[in-house]
Amino acid sequence: xxxxxxxxxxxxxxxxxxxxxxxxxxxxxxxxxxxxxxxxxxxxxxxxxxxxxxxxxxxxxxxxxxxxxxxxxxxxxxxxxxxxxxxxxxxxxxxxxxxxxxxxxxxxxxxxxxxxxxxxxxxxxxxxxxxxxxxxxxxxxxxxxxxxxxxxxxxxxxxxxxxxxxxxxxxxxxxxxxxxxxxxxxxxxxxxxxxxxxxxxxxxxxxxxxxxxxxxxxxxxxxxxxxxxxxxxxxxxxxxxxxxxxxxxxxxxxxxxxxxxxxxxxxxxxxxxxxxxxxxxxxxxxxxxxxxxxxxxxxxxxxxxxxxxxxxxxxxxxxxxxxxxxxxxxxxxxxxxxxxxxxxxxxxxxxxxxxxxxxxxxxxxxxxxxxxxxxxxxxxxxxxxxxxxxxxxxxxxxxxxxxxxxxxxxxxxxxxxxxxxxxxxxxxxxxxxxxxxxxxxxxxxxxxxxxxxxxxxxxxxxxxxxxxxxxxxxxxxxxxxxxxxxxxxxxxxxxxxxxxxxxxxxxxxxxxxxxxxxxxxxxxxxxxxxxxxxxxxxxxxxxxxxxxxxxxxxxxxxxxxxxxxxxxxxxxxxxxxxxxxxxxxxxxxxxxxxxxxxxxxxxxxxxxxxxxxxxxxxxxxxxxxxxxxxxxxxxxxxxxxxxxxxxxxxxxxxxxxxxxxxxxxxxxxxxxxxxxxxxxxxxxxxxxxxxxxxxxxxxxxxxxxxxxxxxxxxxxxxxxxxxxxxxxxxxxxxxxxxxxxxxxxxxxxxxxxxxxxxxxxxxxxxxxxxxxxxxxxxxxxxxxxxxxxxxxxxxxxxxxxxxxxxxxxxxxxxxxxxxxxxxxxxxxxxxxxxxxxxxxxxxxxxxxxxx
Numbered sequence: 001x002x003x004x005x006x007x008x009x010x011x012x013x014x015x016x017x018x019x020x021x022x023x024x025x026x027x028x029x030x031x032x033x034x035x036x037x038x039x040x041x042x043x044x045x046x047x048x049x050x051x052x053x054x055x056x057x058x059x060x061x062x063x064x065x066x067x068x069x070x071x072x073x074x075x076x077x078x079x080x081x082x083x084x085x086x087x088x089x090x091x092x093x094x095x096x097x098x099x100x101x102x103x104x105x106x107x108x109x110x111x112x113x114x115x116x117x118x119x120x121x122x123x124x125x126x127x128x129x130x131x132x133x134x135x136x137x138x139x140x141x142x143x144x145x146x147x148x149x150x151x152x153x154x155x156x157x158x159x160x161x162x163x164x165x166x167x168x169x170x171x172x173x174x175x176x177x178x179x180x181x182x183x184x185x186x187x188x189x190x191x192x193x194x195x196x197x198x199x200x201x202x203x204x205x206x207x208x209x210x211x212x213x214x215x216x217x218x219x220x221x222x223x224x225x226x227x228x229x230x231x232x233x234x235x236x237x238x239x240x241x242x243x244x245x246x247x248x249x250x251x252x253x254x255x256x257x258x259x260x261x262x263x264x265x266x267x268x269x270x271x272x273x274x275x276x277x278x279x280x281x282x283x284x285x286x287x288x289x290x291x292x293x294x295x296x297x298x299x300x301x302x303x304x305x306x307x308x309x310x311x312x313x314x315x316x317x318x319x320x321x322x323x324x325x326x327x328x329x330x331x332x333x334x335x336x337x338x339x340x341x342x343x344x345x346x347x348x349x350x351x352x353x354x355x356x357x358x359x360x361x362x363x364x365x366x367x368x369x370x371x372x373x374x375x376x377x378x379x380x381x382x383x384x385x386x387x388x389x390x391x392x393x394x395x396x397x398x399x400x401x402x403x404x405x406x407x408x409x410x411x412x413x414x415x416x417x418x419x420x421x422x423x424x425x426x427x428x429x430x431x432x433x434x435x436x437x438x439x440x441x442x443x444x445x446x447x448x449x450x451x452x453x454x455x456x457x458x459x460x461x462x463x464x465x466x467x468x469x470x471x472x473x474x475x476x477x478x479x480x481x482x483x484x485x486x487x488x489x490x491x492x493x494x495x496x497x498x499x500x501x502x503x504x505x506x507x508x509x510x511x512x513x514x515x516x517x518x519x520x521x522x523x524x525x526x527x528x529x530x531x532x533x534x535x536x537x538x539x540x541x542x543x544x545x546x547x548x549x550x551x552x553x554x555x556x557x558x559x560x561x562x563x564x565x566x567x568x569x570x571x572x573x574x575x576x577x578x579x580x581x582x583x584x585x586x587x588x589x590x591x592x593x594x595x596x597x598x599x600x601x602x603x604x605x606x607x608x609x610x611x612x613x614x615x616x617x618x619x620x621x622x623x624x625x626x627x628x629x630x631x632x633x634x635x636x637x638x639x640x641x642x643x644x645x646x647x648x649x650x651x652x653x654x655x656x657x658x659x660x661x662x663x664x665x666x667x668x669x670x671x672x673x674x675x676x677x678x679x680x681x682x683x684x685x686x687x688x689x690x691x692x693x694x695x696x697x698x699x700x701x702x703x704x705x706x707x708x709x710x711x712x713x714x715x716x717x718x719x720x721x722x723x724x725x726x727x728x729x730x731x732x733x734x735x736x737x738x739x740x741x742x743x744x745x746x747x748x749x750x751x752x753x754x755x756x757x758x759x760x761x762x763x764x765x766x767x768x769x770x771x772x773x774x775x776x777x778x779x780x781x782x783x784x785x786x787x788x789x790x791x792x793x794x795x796x797x798x799x800x801x802x803x804x805x806x807x808x809x810x811x812x813x814x815x816x817x818x819x820x821x822x823x824x825x826x827x828x829x830x831x832x833x834x835x836x837x838x839x840x841x842x843x844x845x846x847x848x849x850x851x
Contacts (some may be wrong), residue, residue: 031178343392
């Protein structure tokens with residue numbers, strides 16, 4: 001028997017669980033989050049006898065007689081202060097890490113009432129945040145310290161909620177205090193638990209799967225295999241991904257599912273899985289695109305080993321290169337990297353009274369889930385309903401099916417509610433990553449530094465399945481020449497199947513890779529010409545009315561030049577500064593249908609915003625609320641943005657490609673205009689009770705390979721210039737990011753996206769890697785190289801824009817991906833200035849961060 005005190009209440013138990021799982025499963029204190037169960041992330045932080053402690057590592061025997069405080073156990077004053085300060089500073093994005101951050105902050109402020117920034121960074125060393133870059137969290141803690149120290153009363157001022165206001169996030173308080181609901185927080189009476197048995201080898205023939213002993217376990221409800229799946233091939237775009245590998249078939253990577261076990265007792269899942277006996281014939285894996293493309297290579301898919309080839313040719317690159325004054329050719333290598341979102345994947349499925357399925361999910365599109373699950377079950381999509389909970393980060397990593405289809409399949413067969421969630425290690429092993437790419441770029445310019453041509457080859461390792469490999473490659477190619485005014489390009493890209501973890505969507509969507517190559521080539525050309533890296537970018541920066549390398553005419557709201565001017569003085573006055581530019585599309589583009597939708601309905605005197613646009617932390621509901629308020633003149637307390645739900649919210653497409661603010665934002669603006677016309681004719685909002693308004697906006701673009709002289713590749717582009725400053729020891733001391741995102745909807749949100757994106761980009765440049773050995777994952781969450789608070793530098797955000805704005809969404813453009821893209825080449829340039837070594841492979845070696 002163990003006896004201890006939790007939030008002032010004495011607890012006695014004989015449980016053998018770790019403290020985290022006891023708090024969550026036995027006491028239902030779900031504000032303490034399970035991010036890794038490995039002691040690496042800090043989402044499970046509680047206070048034990050005054051010390052911040054990771055509860056996932058602590059057996060109950062070690063808390064005998066101790067006092068434990070969880071986020072639920074804060075005093076009301078503490079809850080008010082921390083939630084207010086974190087909201088005011090914009091310190092909450094996906095929110096999954098936030099309760100743990102607050103508990104670490106409390107442990108510090110309980111003993112140090114006036115901490116320095118360095119002391120706060122040290123106190124947060126055990127807590128990872130993947131969204132914010134830590135800047136606003138640190139500011140929130142400094143603010144909380146002052147409020148607690150000076151007993152400052154909390155006075156919440158009234159906000160209008162209009163565009164350009166630092167409007168408070170509508171979901172910040174529930175996330176900060178741990179009361180918001182993520183999938184794993186849901187409890188349903190009679191729920192069972194399921195988990196997949198994964199392949200022991202990246203490539204092997206499955207000769208036999210013996211489930212006899214596993215079926216005999218008293219907790220087993222059912223065990224499903226490939227023959228139990230009505231349609232075993234699904235996929236986000238290409239239906240090439242097996243729900244489970246059947247006997248006689250060959251696995252394609254370590255994440256392949258062979259069977260799904262469902263049990264009544266969650267803690268027995270691993271035991272039952274261990275009773276399944278699989279007979280393999282192990283085959284040699286194909287682990288590089290070069291192997292996969294070699295003559296005579298075994299086909300990993302019936303279509304062959306090349307998923308897709310993309311070609312972008314304009315002008316005569318060969319001739320321009322031959323006649324150029326300066327030419328550089330260089331090879332660049334970028335690695336596979338992990339999203340490391342804070343919330344591991346989870347889903348709950350249950351059969352409803354009419355026989356249909358209801359799923360609680362944590363993804364980037366409830367309609368993508370509905371489509372793929374309906375295909376798998378061979379039923380009409382109306383038989384599958386998906387409802388979004390809070391999503392603890394995504395960055396592209398939650399676009400593919402991970403657990404949703406498995407939960408649906410078990411619920412469909414058993415008729416019982418079922419939860420499926422991945423452990424952190426399973427998440428690393430299973431879900432798609434950033435594509436590793438090998439790139440050869442040849443760039444040419446005249447004697448003044450004006451760019452003339454690019455010839456480039458990009459080879460992307462798309463891993464075992466297609467995922468988003470084709471559009472990622474397209475973006476890498478359409479952006480490969482950079483945001484500059486020249487038209488002779490010859491770009492060829494290939495996405496190649498291997499037996500590695502699939503490559504999929506990841507913040508930047510292929511542009512992070514090709515930007516690293518083109519920006520470094522520009523620096524090499526600048527040195528040949530005898531001008532600075534800033535000058536070569538200023539000479540060539542795309543300006544309104546000029547033609548981009550993909551043939552699109554730059555719109556009037558293009559402000560790359562302004563971003564360069566904004567950083568010029570700081571860049572030129574620092575002895576160890578590196579620079580890079582970037583641009584990123586908003587919307588799918590390249591001819592792909594791209595529609596945003598919104599329903600506005602008046603219910604109970606409140607205007608409901610209904611859109612399926614998924615929020616993974618970027619603030620969709622806040623953006624939607626501000627656009628509605630700007631258009632209608634309503635006050636914030638008259639507006640409510642509903643979570644995504646296939647029954648209630650119309651299909652607004654996937655939250656990807658920095659598209660939701662522009663595409664769905666414009667749909668929201670248009671339907672809000674329609675609503676406002678009616679509102680002006682009645683005495684009050686209540687007079688429109690029961691009315692419903694439907695809005696839709698479709699962005700029209702031209703496909704790759706269009707024969708038009710000036711095709712429209714994307715509806716909008718955002719632009720950025722980043723400058724990275726190193727100190728005398730070669731550590732990053734500051735990053736300045738000047739961004740053109742058009743009309744800023746919410747300055748605090750833009751800053752948060754920039755700060756988080758820059759720190760993620762610094763990790764990509766300096767520390768992050770995802771080692772694979774013959775297709776076997778060798779990474780753990782704690783060894784990914786994720787930057788922590790003490791490593792994060794000052795980040796300065798400068799928002800610029802053109803005097804002209806587009807009409808869509810009041811002229812707003814995307815920021816979520818743009819903020820990460822230019823960081824790695826800017827870091828490389830800074831180190832080249834620092835020590836004269838040119839580095840062409842990520843993560844950069846021989847730095848203060850990496851030997």
